Amino acid sequence: MLDEIKLLDKDGMRLDGRKLDQLRPIRMEAGVLDNADGSAYIEWGGNKVIAAVYGPREAQPKYLQDPSKAIVQVSYNMAAFSSDERVRPGPNRRATEISKITAEALESVVLTGNFPRASIDVYIEVLEADAGTRCAGLTAASIAIADAGIPMKDLVAACAVGKIDGQLALDLGKKEDNFGQADMPLGFVPGTGEISLLQMDGHMTIAEFKAAMQMCMAACKHIHELQRDALRRRYAVNYADMSEPEAEQ
Amino acid sequence: MKRTIVPEIKKELIYKLAQRGCREDDRTLDEFRPISFETDIIGTAEGSARLKLGKTDVIVGVKLQPGEPYPDKPDQGVLMTGCELKPMAHPGFESGAPSDDSVEIARVVDRGIRESGMIDMQALCIEPGKKVWMVFLDIQVINYDGNLFDAATMAALAAMNSTSVPASRFGLGEDFPLPVNAWPVTTTFVKLRDVLLVDPTFTEELASDARFTVSIDDNGHIRAMQKGLKGALIYDEVIRALDIAQKLSLELRTRLQTGE
Numbered sequence: 115m116l117d118e119i120k121l122l123d124k125d126g127m128r129l130d131g132r133k134l135d136q137l138r139p140i141r142m143e144a145g146v147l148d149n150a151d152g153s154a155y156i157e158w159g160g161n162k163v164i165a166a167v168y169g170p171r172e173a174q175p176k177y178l179q180d181p182s183k184a185i186v187q188v189s190y191n192m193a194a195f196s197s198d199e200r201v202r203p204g205p206n207r208r209a210t211e212i213s214k215i216t217a218e219a220l221e222s223v224v225l226t227g228n229f230p231r232a233s234i235d236v237y238i239e240v241l242e243a244d245a246g247t248r249c250a251g252l253t254a255a256s257i258a259i260a261d262a263g264i265p266m267k268d269l270v271a272a273c274a275v276g277k278i279d280g281q282l283a284l285d286l287g288k289k290e291d292n293f294g295q296a297d298m299p300l301g302f303v304p305g306t307g308e309i310s311l312l313q314m315d316g317h318m319t320i321a322e323f324k325a326a327m328q329m330c331m332a333a334c335k336h337i338h339e340l341q342r343d344a345l346r347r348r349y350a351v352n353y354a355d356m357s358e359p360e361a362e363q
Numbered sequence: 364m365k366r367t368i369v370p371e372i373k374k375e376l377i378y379k380l381a382q383r384g385c386r387e388d389d390r391t392l393d394e395f396r397p398i399s400f401e402t403d404i405i406g407t408a409e410g411s412a413r414l415k416l417g418k419t420d421v422i423v424g425v426k427l428q429p430g431e432p433y434p435d436k437p438d439q440g441v442l443m444t445g446c447e448l449k450p451m452a453h454p455g456f457e458s459g460a461p462s463d464d465s466v467e468i469a470r471v472v473d474r475g476i477r478e479s480g481m482i483d484m485q486a487l488c489i490e491p492g493k494k495v496w497m498v499f500l501d502i503q504v505i506n507y508d509g510n511l512f513d514a515a516t517m518a519a520l521a522a523m524n525s526t527s528v529p530a531s532r533f534g535l536g537e538d539f540p541l542p543v544n545a546w547p548v549t550t551t552f553v554k555l556r557d558v559l560l561v562d563p564t565f566t567e568e569l570a571s572d573a574r575f576t577v578s579i580d581d582n583g584h585i586r587a588m589q590k591g592l593k594g595a596l597i598y599d600e601v602i603r604a605l606d607i608a609q610k611l612s613l614e615l616r617t618r619l620q621t622g623e
Contacts, residue, residue, distance in 0.1 A: 147420075147451070147452075147505065147506050148418050148420075148506050148508070149452065149453050149454065149506055149507065149508075150451065150506075160406060160407075162404075162405070164451065164505060166450075166451040168450070168454055171454075189449075189450065189458055191449065193405075193422070193424060193447075193501065193503050194424065194426065194445060194447075194499065194501035194503075195405055195407060195408035195411065195424025195425065195426050195499075195501050195503075196405070196407055196424075197407055198407055199428075200426040200428065200499050200501075203445060203447055203461075203501070204460070235450065237449060237450050237451035239449060239451055239503070239505070241405060241422060241503070242405050242406055242407050242408075243407065244406075244407075
């Protein structure tokens, strides 16, 4: 263990100057691609992620079709240039797992019963990675599904919480992820209070876990606001700005 | 790529317009769509660019790391070009191993850059026969509306020109800019029966019989060519295309160099 690396300074501030319960800057935008039925772009700290949604469309190959509901398929991919070390293109075990849990997280909110035999295909492309790409990806994918006009119970908002120098910290950065003692990504559905994604590695006590969950759920609620705001910016109509049509002579 | 159908009536329309020197988007036959690009958009890459050609949207990232040279070129750096046509970019793209199309695009872009001597490969030699810089050029298409050859090449040029060799990270001295000597610009045409169109959109590509890409260097010389699709070209058409490409490449090169 490289315990010598100090992740907190004497005032309890983190390497990037954040407080323990502070998120990195997040910017989201809905509807960024022409061809996709729905799409979203998110910048989250040093992460840059695009999500695209195609569908509902006929599920292919056919044996995947469910006669009672739609399936959600996710492909999470890191671009070759998205990391310090070049990422070899193509699927790997990490990407496969993230794709699977992201699909499951989304399937729990999408009203799949409306679209029997269909597939909702979500493509998450990580252009630049700086820890927390699965949360950024899931957050963006939720916006993209809403942007595609697919009915959902609510948006999934995702964020990670972890432990650095023995203290709980929200939204770990790359160094904190590498040298911290725990990392816990959470996908939360504020409207229903459901948890649609939860992973953890590292070491936490029960008390720490409870505190971590509280911290992370509060953050997810904030992220949920940002998601809604991104959709509002794309779709809201300001009637005050609309002028009366000129009367035809 | 999955089979996409373009109705005969649409093909006929595109052809009829082209005969009169017109196109669906009000361009002339030898006019590019609007081009916009920005560089240094990916912090983790040593060089990067995002380029939009009409609705075609491409991101190129350049990564460098030390590696072994090829035995036949022990004193030269190595260039590797990859292209990913992900399902994000178009409903016709499928996931999985690189398709024929993406391999062709990567190789045509690679050839233009390599054959023009765009990068001074000898300047990328660290220790002859043992260690050289390997340049990974990765093309990621995020929205596809035709003519990836030119969009990817232009994005690659812009990305390479913004690339810094990360020597200090590997303990090999100070960082230095990637030595760029030449600007090989490609121009792609499609042929519909007897007319040639520059910079085809997706629909125009589908309606076409043949495709032709030519890479022109700073001196107006040809550095690479590629003919694609099932149709054939006649000599006069190739000459006409080369003439147009020479003119267009001047303008494109200046725009890429000045960043406007």
